[in-house]
Amino acid sequence: MPSKPLNRSLHDARATKQDEFYTQLSDIEKELRHYTAHFNGKTVLCNCDDPKVSNFFHYFAYNFQKLKLKKLITTCYKNRDPELFSKHKSKLGVYLVYEGERTAGGRVPTADRIGVYTLDGDGDFRSGECTALLKQADIVVTNPPFSLFREYVEQLMKYKSRFRVLCG
Ligand SMILES: C[S@@+](CC[C@H](N)C(=O)[O-])C[C@H]1O[C@@H](n2cnc3c(N)ncnc32)[C@H](O)[C@@H]1O
Numbered sequence: 296m297p298s299k300p301l302n303r304s305l306h307d308a309r310a311t312k313q314d315e316f317y318t319q320l321s322d323i324e325k326e327l328r329h330y331t332a333h334f335n336g337k338t339v340l341c342n343c344d345d346p347k348v349s350n351f352f353h354y355f356a357y358n359f360q361k362l363k364l365k366k367l368i369t370t371c372y373k374n375r376d377p378e379l380f381s382k383h384k385s386k387l388g389v390y391l392v393y394e395g396e397r398t399a400g401g402r403v404p405t406a407d408r409i410g411v412y413t414l415d416g417d418g419d420f421r422s423g424e425c426t427a428l429l430k431q432a433d434i435v436v437t438n439p440p441f442s443l444f445r446e447y448v449e450q451l452m453k454y455k456s457r458f459r460v461l462c463g
Contacts, residue, residue, distance in 0.1 A: 334434065345369075369391050
């Protein structure tokens with residue numbers, strides 16, 4: 296079988312690398328401070344986010360009370376193990392639902408203590424179960440995979456009438 300041309304392989308490698316680029320907490324804070332008033336009473340979905348490593352999860356969990364959120368849902372694609380730069384070795388994705396509970400000491404619990412559960416499928420944002428969560432959400436905030444950006448926006452256009460996408 297002929298191998299891919301070199302420039303194609305490099306393009307694929309770059310896209311894959313950008314797909315695994317993780318957003319810095321400082322960038323999330325800088326951008327989202329303009330929208331704090333919009334989160335009151337809302338369900339937020341981060342649908343490309345491993346709760347064990349995502350700074351979007353961190354931002355919304357730690358600012359849950361301040362933003363007066365109703366619910367925070369995160370879903371993660373093909374990665375049951377907490378690791379940066381997922382190689383997508385797992386066939387299944389995971390999800391977490393946080394409703395603002397605190398530990399006895401008044402802290403935000405870790406993702407594990409909140410509960411990270413396995414999805415039936417791989418956690419692809421286009422899958423039936425992730426789309427069902429998207430329909431539940433008032434606001435979707437994430438940095439999606441670069442290589443699927445067009446499909447990501449098309450899905451938002453289909454299910455959400457008003458949206459804003461932030462990309463790294
Ligand atoms: C650019 S990274 C950003 C990760 C995280 N949202 C952040 O901002 O730190 C995109 C993420 O989307 C995940 N991903 C790739 N394909 C996906 C898919 N089909 N559905 C959902 N997530 C996907 C990747 O594993 C990666 O973690």
